[in-house]
Amino acid sequence: MLSNKTFKRQAQLVCGAAFAALLATGAHAAEVAAAPAADADSTSVEQVIITSQRETRSAVAMEAQQIQRVLPGASPLKAIQFLPGVVYRTADPWGANEQNVSLFVHGFSTQQLGFTLDGVPLGDQQYGNYNGLSVSRAVTSENVARVTLSSGAGSLGVASTSNLGGAIETFSRDPSAERGFNLRQTLGSHSASRTFVRFDTGEMASGFKGYISYLRQDAKAWDFDGHQRGHQVNLKLVREGEKGVLTVYADWQMKVEPNEDATAMGNQQTAAAAGFTPYSRPFLYPNLAACTSNLTGGPGTPPPAQGNNFSNCFSAAQREDILAYVKYAWTPVEGFTWTNQAYYHYNFGRGIVAGPVNTAGLPALFATYYPGLVVGTPTSAATLTNIVNLMGGSGNAVRTTEYRINRPGVISTAEWTLGDHQIKGGVWFEHNEPAQHRVWYPMTKENNDLSPYDVPRGKKALTQYAAEFFTNDIQLHLQDQWRVTPKLLLQAGFKSSLQDATGKFPINQQNLPTVAVPVHYPTGSIKSNKWFLPQAGLLWDATETEQVFVNVQQNMRQFIPYGAGSGFYGFSAWSLGTQAAFDLFKQTVKPETSWTYEAGLRTRHDVAWGPITGVEGQVNAYTVKFSNRLLNIAPYNFINPAPAILANVGDVTTKGVDVAGTLKFGEHFQLYNALSYNESKYDQDYQSGTTIVGGVSTPVTVATGGKYVPLMPKWLNKTIARVNYGRFDAQVSGDYVGKRFVTYLNDLSVKSMMLVDLQAGYTFDMGDKGFVKGLRLTGNVTNLFDKKGVSTAGVTSNSGGYTAFPQAPRMGFVTLSADF
DSSP: OOOHHHHHHHHHHHHHHHHHTOOOOBOOHHHHHHSOOOOTTOOSOOOSSEEOSSOSSOEEEEEHHHHHHHOTTOOHHHHGGGSTTEEEEOSSTTSOOSTTOEEEETTEEGGGSEEEETTEEOTTOOTTOSSOOOHHHHSOGGGEEEEEEESSOOOTTOOOSOOSSOEEEEEEOOOOSSOEEEEEEEEETTTEEEEEEEEEOOSOTTSEEEEEEEEEEEEEOSSSSOEEEEEEEEEEEEEEOSSEEEEEEEEEEEEEEEOOBOEEEETTSOGGGTTOOOSOBOOOTTOHHHHHHTOTTSTTOOOGGGGGGOOOSEEEEEEEEEEEEEEEEEEEETTEEEEEEEEEEEEEEEEEEEEESSSTTHHHHHHHHOGGGOBSBTTSHHHHHHHHHHTTSSSEEEEEEEEEEEEEEEEEEEEEEETTEEEEEEEEEEEEOOEEEEEEEEOOSTTTTOSTTSOOOSOOSEEEEEEEEEEEEEEEEEEEEEEEETTEEEEEEEEEEEEEEEEEEEEOOOOOTTOSSOOOOOOEEEEEEEEEEEEEEEEEEOSSSEEEEEEEEEEEEOOOSSOSSSSSOSSOGGGSSSHHHHHHHHHHOOOEEEEEEEEEEEEEEEEEETTEEEEEEEEEEEEEEEESOEEEEEOOOSSSOOOOEEEEOOOEEEEEEEEEEEEEETTTEEEEEEEEEEEEEEOOOEEEEEEEETTEEEEEEEOOTTOBOTTOOSEEEEEEEEEEETTEEEEEEEEEEOOEEOSTTOOOEEOOEEEEEEEEEEEEOOTTTSSOOEEEEEEEEESTTOOOSEEEEEEOSSSSEEEEEEOOOOEEEEEEEEEO
């Protein structure tokens, strides 16, 4: 592992070299789509990263071949960890486990970015969110054509209500013009098995071409006996007519991801067990006997010496999705295209946890619904014994947080070229009816379907709450791209973001009889409309090989009904616990907004510098003013009732530079490097309640002003060295993430880490007449040097403590791909 001092010294050298050899790192959709696919018989090494030459903003892309080299079947979001300015960390090598994902781009987190698939909105990608699904659930990795990152600000037409800090757009591959069958089998560490099959119809008599694919994955967790299991089907049809292109896409997926719990560090651990900080917190299932025998602290109570870092019996995310769209791009006359797209997404899923009944104040919760069980206090031995019996006698209870998403939508855009002007405009509308409710089940032999992999169908102990929401989102945009001169392009436009959200509770949370002022989730509607969010940009072809771009844009993030993990009591007005607090929120709180300013230079040269034959690169500098930061200062907890506070707490100022470059050494070798510096700081302190000092109520100030935004490091470095010789290819990739603060007051941090992956492959010569048209063998090693440390961290307090997931160890995988 590099020290910060050593890394900075090397960074200066890399920066100087890369600035002279800047990389091209982004891709406009049209340009990338036009780029030819890599020829399996080619002896030249294809581009690792592609840079847009048509955008007034920084836009970088990674294509299908490179995504699969990261690890066959890896999440497209994991692949973009090698793009400038991106932090992507997970506790599994596939990058698919949604519970422990950490994604930051230029200081903005997952829920502050925009995500789409073929233009269809995927929501904000939070774990257990209300308005979308992960990219991996929307399209099988092997069917991804490319993924594009606009790291400063996404284009005006990106369908997203959370696009504060940029957009990540994924595009599915189109069907092949030739009939074919592709089979891929991956085997690897910890009994991993991934089977993918795809049939391409080729051109049919009806003018359609299409494909259907099936995926099955079963990967055992590296530190406990849990299996990540899933099935997925993709279908795509395309018909190109004289006046337009019709596209039909459908996706069905069902998966289960066993989850381990994050380890509580510092003051997030109980004082009695402050020294118990395991590297990971695996669950105990399928050893059901251990689920009971581990409760050595009394009735339903885990070992006191483990504090809140005990192991649950099991925990998992169960998800099932249906996603489909129909799109028609109509071109009645040359220079005018009108595209209409209708989509539908339905999700039904749950988070399921089986754990001790005497943790996190649960006895008080159960006593709320069964007050007759209480003998003395909710935590007395007699009461705990009664609760254990209520929940089946094992000492554990099973909790499900059940989700539903039901969202149709339409996107209509028009593009018209009039002389030197290219006018674009459109509208996106989505109606969503998300719902969430929490249910508790006894863990008994009669409820024998209670496991990480099954849907509970037995007797319920109680339904804690049931919530229903209704949201209508409308987004309008209009822009003009004016070719002032052959070398100068100006772009200007705006978008409008409008939302109407309503929440209600058919089943509301109950209160303990001892609560003086009963607290319930509020009901009501919130409208948040921003009619004018402007954007302007410039693209100047300074020379035949250099481009200068400048862009400024304002964005807004809409309020959310629920999100932020397993409960909607997060950054949501409907979590505040009283109607008065909800009404005050509506009057005083504003949506988060951002102004992004960026400028950059792109270059592309063929050179004869000894062994170096080509140089491509990009450097861009940016500054962002993030306003109206929304903070859950005091989340409401029904187990220990207290006033909730959700408020705007000030601004964040971000400044940074990305420098990325590719050096080509003839046809067989290229070296890509991206160096990023980011400084994201809070502008103000904020007030967090009051305290009594000398008999006087005094505001409590949290001194966040001037502190760095947690989890976003100052320094990032990405490196890919790639070689092709004949039918053999290999690459070594490195991802350096610098020190990350893990508290708002920056008193704690996790160490920097450099992860190195290795890939090698060989494409066999199958001739022209055999049944097997193509055969390729690939090997991958993730975390080559078996580094240990924190992969994903969670900010849980102002100072003194945090939570963390571990870095997965070194793993190996082998993939055989055959084309017929």
